[in-house]
Amino acid sequence: MTERTVDVTRAGRSLPAVAGTSPEAAAGPAVEVRELERSFGERPVLEGVSFDLAAGETLAVLGANGAGKTTLLRVLAGLLRPHAGSVRVLGAALPEDGWRARARVGLLGHDSGLYRALSARENLRFHARLHGVGRERVEELIDAVGLGSRAQDPVRELSRGGVQRLAVARAVLHDPPLLLLDEPRSGLDPGAEELVEPLVGRGSGRTRVVVTHDVEGALEECDRALGLLGGRPAFVAGPGALEASTVRRELYR
Amino acid sequence: MTRAALAILRKDLLVERRTRESVPAMALFSVTVLVLFHFALDRDSLDGALASGVLWVTLLLAAVLGVGRLFASEREEGGMDGILLAPIDRTAVWVAKALALLAYLVVVEVVAVPVFAVLLLGPDLMPALPGLVATLVLADVGLAAVGALVAALAAESRARELVATLLFLPLVVPAAVAATAATEPLFAGAQTADGTGRWLIFLAAYALLFVLLSVGVFDYLLED
Numbered sequence: 129m130t131e132r133t134v135d136v137t138r139a140g141r142s143l144p145a146v147a148g149t150s151p152e153a154a155a156g157p158a159v160e161v162r163e164l165e166r167s168f169g170e171r172p173v174l175e176g177v178s179f180d181l182a183a184g185e186t187l188a189v190l191g192a193n194g195a196g197k198t199t200l201l202r203v204l205a206g207l208l209r210p211h212a213g214s215v216r217v218l219g220a221a222l223p224e225d226g227w228r229a230r231a232r233v234g235l236l237g238h239d240s241g242l243y244r245a246l247s248a249r250e251n252l253r254f255h256a257r258l259h260g261v262g263r264e265r266v267e268e269l270i271d272a273v274g275l276g277s278r279a280q281d282p283v284r285e286l287s288r289g290g291v292q293r294l295a296v297a298r299a300v301l302h303d304p305p306l307l308l309l310d311e312p313r314s315g316l317d318p319g320a321e322e323l324v325e326p327l328v329g330r331g332s333g334r335t336r337v338v339v340t341h342d343v344e345g346a347l348e349e350c351d352r353a354l355g356l357l358g359g360r361p362a363f364v365a366g367p368g369a370l371e372a373s374t375v376r377r378e379l380y381r
Numbered sequence: 382m383t384r385a386a387l388a389i390l391r392k393d394l395l396v397e398r399r400t401r402e403s404v405p406a407m408a409l410f411s412v413t414v415l416v417l418f419h420f421a422l423d424r425d426s427l428d429g430a431l432a433s434g435v436l437w438v439t440l441l442l443a444a445v446l447g448v449g450r451l452f453a454s455e456r457e458e459g460g461m462d463g464i465l466l467a468p469i470d471r472t473a474v475w476v477a478k479a480l481a482l483l484a485y486l487v488v489v490e491v492v493a494v495p496v497f498a499v500l501l502l503g504p505d506l507m508p509a510l511p512g513l514v515a516t517l518v519l520a521d522v523g524l525a526a527v528g529a530l531v532a533a534l535a536a537e538s539r540a541r542e543l544v545a546t547l548l549f550l551p552l553v554v555p556a557a558v559a560a561t562a563a564t565e566p567l568f569a570g571a572q573t574a575d576g577t578g579r580w581l582i583f584l585a586a587y588a589l590l591f592v593l594l595s596v597g598v599f600d601y602l603l604e605d
Contacts, residue, residue: 207462209604223604231468239459243392245399250392257388258467282399298463 165212188346191356234304385469389477426503451532509567523588
């Protein structure tokens with residue numbers, strides 16, 4: 129296992145790139161990444177990324193813009209092929225068995241994935257049809273994200289926060305055990321954050337990989353954090369071993 | 382696959398009905414090209430090969446616009462990721478897009494053919510109509526099959542509209558040749574359209590070839 133190190137700890141000591149495994153991980157991690165590499169053309173975007181994530185755990189992915197965070201999410205979702213290394217998601221090896229993992233992953237990406245000309249309800253019903261989910265679930269989620277009174281409005285007429293709440297509903301429509309979240313709280317006010325918390329927050333009980341720039345928030349709610357620096361893992365560690373100010377200085381310099 | 386294809390098709394038609402970004406542009410473009418031919422040729426009565434060629438060049442160029450925008454709604458807000466993550470046969474995407482393009486082409490032809498008859502066609506359209514409709518239907522199936530395939534290929538490229546055009550037009554040359562040849566005798570005022578039948582068979586074979594090819598490769602095409 130690679131021993132890349134960056135000094136970001138409270139005590140100033142270096143951390144191994146892959147922290148110790150939890151009992152859940154020993155039983156079979158929900159996500160298992162080994163020496164992942166991915167390039168765009170000649171430009172490497174991810175190099176030597178390794179980590180395990182047990183079922184129900186949250187991994188915070190931290191790093192500056194262009195560090196490879198979104199690419200990592202898209203590899204885990206099966207939307208991008210790994211160029212080297214191995215990736216297993218919910219027991220399925222990617223990309224060979226991607227179809228097995230696909231339906232069990234919820235992705236909340238940069239883009240909302242919503243059709244602006246369609247209403248909130250039409251958008252969710254469209255995705256519900258693709259996933260074979262009933263209309264009751266659509267109505268349940270519209271209410272859960274507080275869009276009951278705006279369900280008939282075209283998405284283009286919703287506020288930024290409204291679109292994000294609807295995107296959250298779309299991501300969990302099929303009740304996926306693994307969530308891949310790119311800045312899930314983007315555009316949400318505190319009230320909206322409370323609304324989506326049971327769906328995509330720590331209380332959802334799902335395994336989560338969360339990309340964020342909110343270092344303090346991430347360290348508060350994650351079970352471990354992966355820091356990416358220029359596509360390479362700077363650290364994988366539990367939040368107790370990390371100092372937010374040092375993480376910020378090391379990753380966002 | 383049928384459920385997913387119908388869901389995507391229904392969504393595409395609903396988006397088009399709300400945004401009106403493809404079909405009106407295609408129809409307006411085809412009418413404009415016919416008007417341009419009318420004045421550029423300085424004739425209001427074409428027949429035979431020239432009439433047939435003018436009609437099919439116009440329809441093919443209008444189809445290019447539809448092909449370029451076939452995946453527009455997916456590109457704009459990242460909707461393709463949601464479709465790719467659904468537990469569906471990805472060929473359903475091609476089926477839906479091909480059917481959507483087919484529907485767009487039919488609407489455009491309902492507008493363009495009467496305008497063509499009024500502005501440019503010499504012989505009476507009515508006797509040619511059954512043969513013309515058969516040619517249009519078979520050619521449209523082939524154009525829709527190729528168009529959906531090419532649109533998916535071009536969707537992730539930066540210069541997607543240019544790529545779509547540069548791939549689509551060469552691939553539909555055989556269909557254009559066959560459709561023009563099938564229509565020529567119909568527009569010549571001939572009582573019997575000798576030769577149309579074998580070109581219709583060619584168009585059907587062309588459509589079948591690209592349907593089978595698309596079904597065979599589309600899943601791989603959407604892979605990263």
